[in-house]
Amino acid sequence: MAAPWTEKEINALVKIKEVHPHSSWEYVSKKIGSMHSPDACRRRYAPFAPKLTSVWSLPERRQLAKMIHYEPPPLWKEIGKYVNHEAEDCKAFYEKHITSKELDRGKREAKAEQNRMTKRRLSAVIIMSKTAAPQEKGKSATSTAGSSADDNNNNSSDHNGGEKSTTTSRSTATATATATATIPVVTTTPATTAITTRKRRFWTEKEVEILITMREQGSDWGDIASHVNRTPGACQSKWRRLR
Structure with a gap:
């Protein structure tokens, strides 16, 4: 009692x-x-x-605790649109209702989420640079080949002014063939494939809400997994991180 x-x-x-x-x-x-x-x-x-104008669910509380730690921090009206509450209600909830434990969790989640976004942007830049490098290299080699052919033609004309045009054409063709053979062939398909296979699907707010609701109702992991289209192990892992 x-x-x-x-x-x-x-x-x-x-x-x-x-x-x-x-x-x-x-x-x-x-x-x-x-x-x-x-x-x-x-x-x-x-x-x-202090009274609030609306009821806050657990996923909404955690989303607000995370968003206020973003860099740069969003405005209250932006947070309100995302958690489906008025801006004034979001501010009041933060000032009078949210706990330090929720704020600490939100800070960790915000940092981890923004680190993931930074890594994705870096991966995209690396892929683009790898794709562009062979094209630029190929252009450079072709330009060099053209210059070499012109030099050969000029030298041939200076030393053998009376040679026939067929000799000049033969020299140009030989120089072009040699330069083309030395152009390296580079492909970026393996790198792109490797990054794509490592891509993971992050939990949505709706999936987290379903997980929390069903688990609190006593549903087993197999039933929860079928509702969120994930494995029972993934659901258990996410549940442990939420606690």
Whole structure:
């Protein structure tokens, strides 16, 4: 049976959340020095908490905690469009309801997500540079071959002014054939294929919401996996990261 709340404990609970609105319920439970659990503290504070115009789901709370740590940070109206809440409601939720534990998780997720995006951009630049390099090299070699052929023609004309045009044509053809044979053939297909095969499919907010809802309802991993089109192992791994 849960212990009854005293007026002193209630006043301490309200004061802590007013002074430190982001404090976790574990911290509050320890701070008031009572026998009340963190969940009991959360439920008891509910009547005193600042009112919001809408109900926030767990995925929405985590998405907001992540987005406010983006670099550069987005505006409240931009966050509101993504989590389907008004900008004022997002700001109020951040200032009075979100916990430090959720903020710490959001900071880690934001950093990891932006690191992945940076790596993708670098991979795209590498692929483009590898594709463009053989083309530029081929143009350079062709240009050099043309210059060599012209030099040979000029030299032949200076030393043998009276030679027939057939000799000049033969020299030009030989120089062009030699230059063409030395042009390296480079393909970028293996590099592109290697990067493509390593591409992974990230979890969407809808999939995370389905995972959380079904798991809290007691569904088994096989049933959850069929609903989000993933393997049971992937679902278990994602669930452990969310906890």
